Amino acid sequence: MSSAAPLQELFDRGRRGERGALARLLSVAEAGGAQAAQLDALCAAAAAPRARSIGITGAPGAGKSTLTAALLGVARNADQRAAVLAIDPSSPLTGGAILGDRVRMHQAAVDEGVFIRSMASRGQQGGLAQAASLGVRVLEACGWPWILLETVGIGQVEVEISGRADLVVVVLNPGWGDEIQANKAGLMEVADIFVINKADREGVAQTRRDIEGAIAARPGGQQIPVIETIATRGEGVPELWQAIVERHAALDASGELAVRRRARIxxxxxxxxxxxxxxxxxxxxxxxxxxxxxxxxxxxxxxxxxxxxxxxxxxxxx
Amino acid sequence: MTTAPKRILMAKTGLDGHWRGPTIVARALRDAGFEVIMVGMVTADEVVRAAIDEDVDLVGLNIGGHVDVAERAIAAIREARPELPIFCGGVVPPWAKKRLEEKGVEVYPPGSQLPEIVDAARRLTRWQAD
Known part of the structure; x- marks a missing residue:
């Protein structure tokens, strides 16, 4: 934060679509404290259309970043603008972090209709960063209609994402039957859509059976799509985008979205x-x-x- | 409470695929408490975009022998964010080192010590982690 511009002015510039101003606002959100509180109030008072927020979560190495990049490509082909908050863990010892999600997002990274921001978890457990919620509100206030929230690679119980996004995509890989068993109580319960990424590997059918078995008992479990993708080649990604759009619309129509947003508050x-x-x-x-x-x-x-x-x-x- | 961690963008310019140098430097910076945003091998446009969107406090460029590509990136960053400090590492010929330094870019050629680079990052971002 080198700019001394008053927050209101910065906020107005961000709302007018100035990327640099939006980037500074996200830094204000991350820094926390009185400025972040003020920014939060500005967001609350700003009349902006609701953004659709999509959580993308799964174990480390499942291919979340590559999938997110591929989704950006499909969204752009559909003429949709999309922002990404990509979260990586901070070291609990030094507070430092290496944020590597952008490495997999080259093509999208210079598109005017895309905004990618890497965020360190800064000590927050649960796969998100403390500032992620305010980050989403800032992006929403600045007119980004789609917000993809990519979590830290998570294990079983770090499912904070479910409370923070409209809809959650859980990314798994073939051969993760045991993983699914272990995760029954956590990840499996928060998914609105399952993705079996790296679907060119062996074990897709078994993993699909495991997922379907695990969600069968959930109310409405049959409606949860299980989509196979090969994110590195973009295969299955248009289908995933379609599923996201449809699921979001269905949640909205049924009133579930409103319930979730209340719960988020x-x-x-x-x-x-x-x-x-x-x-x-x-x-x-x-x-x-x-x-x-x-x-x-x-x-x-x-x-x-x-x-x-x-x-x-x-x-x-x- | 200390101030929020400073953010450093690490990019490779040129066509050389070696990631070892930047990765080792990135780890040292992380261990010193910095948040290091890796973007891999990128064009000048992409470095600039990342420097803006990520609101970084410092850019580290790894030059894979292609000084002209790095110079294009530096010029583009200077145009977009004139106040943003830049430092370079990697294979930098002596003549290029001088030319880059004349542009206000600090150069850490092979053989530079990690503590030296970490100190430079602290100085350039005016930040001291606890």
Whole structure:
């Protein structure tokens, strides 16, 4: 952030379609703090058409980035503009990150109708970044009609994406029968569309049976498409795009989309509140009173539970 | 609380396919707390687009012996974001090193030490990770 432009002006420029301004706004969202809060308020007040947000998730190496790049190509052929937020993990030790999703998105990367932003998770668990939600709202306010949210490669339970996107695409590979077993409780429950990517490999039919078996018990499970793709060659990707468009329209028509967006508000509110609390808690622990409190517990003067009550009292009072 | 991590774009210009150098440098920068955005081998247009969209604080170019391609990329970045610092590594002939430095681009040829490059990144982005 080298620009000293007031946020409102930056926001207006972003809304007028200036890429550099949008990029700065996303940095403001990532940095957090008072500016991000102000930006959030600007987004809330801006009258912009709702964007359609699509989560793309799956295990590391499943081909999420390549698939996302291929989807961008198909979307552009359909004359749709699309933005991508591609999330990669930050090192928990140093806070640094290598963000490599763009390497697979060359063709799309110079298209005016595409905006790609790499984002580090910055300590957030669950496959997303704290700033991803605000990032989506910023892109929406700046008029991007489709937003693809590519998560960190995830395992079984990091399914935060389900609360943050309108619709979730889960990317699997052939030969992942055991994986599906293991993931029954997590990934399998959040998918609106399954993709078997790298479908030129052996084991597609078995993987399809495993997926269909796992979703059969879900209400409406039969309506969940299972699509085979070879993302590196673009095969199956137009079908996937078609499925995304149709599923999104169906969710909208049934009222499910509205329900999900309501739920998203609750999830985002809770997550933001927790994050604010965590900051205050850290400060309260480090403050003189916090240190004294720990001493009192150590000397048997009071218990952990009483300590918690005192600590929380301090936080709320501040 | 410290400031948000600085972001560095790492790109390869030219046709040379070696990724080792940039990858090793990227890891060192990550370990120093930077967020490093890799774009692979790219055209001048793509470097500029990535530098804008990713709102990076520094661009690292790996020159695969094709100095003219790198110079085109540098000129394009300068036009789009004149304030953005750039440093270079890879196979840079001595005559090119001088020419790039005259354009305000720092050059770290083979043999440069990683701590030296990390220090340069900190200095150029005016950032100190904790």
């Amino acid at each position: 609750a999830a985002e509110l809770e997550s933001a509140a927790l994050s604010a609390l965590r900051g205050r808690l850290a400060a309260a622990m480090a403050a003189e009173e916090g240190v004294r409190l720990r001493e009192r517990i150590a000397s048997g003067d009071c218990g952990i539970h009483e300590g918690v009550a005192t600590l929380l009292g301090n936080i709320v009072r501040d």
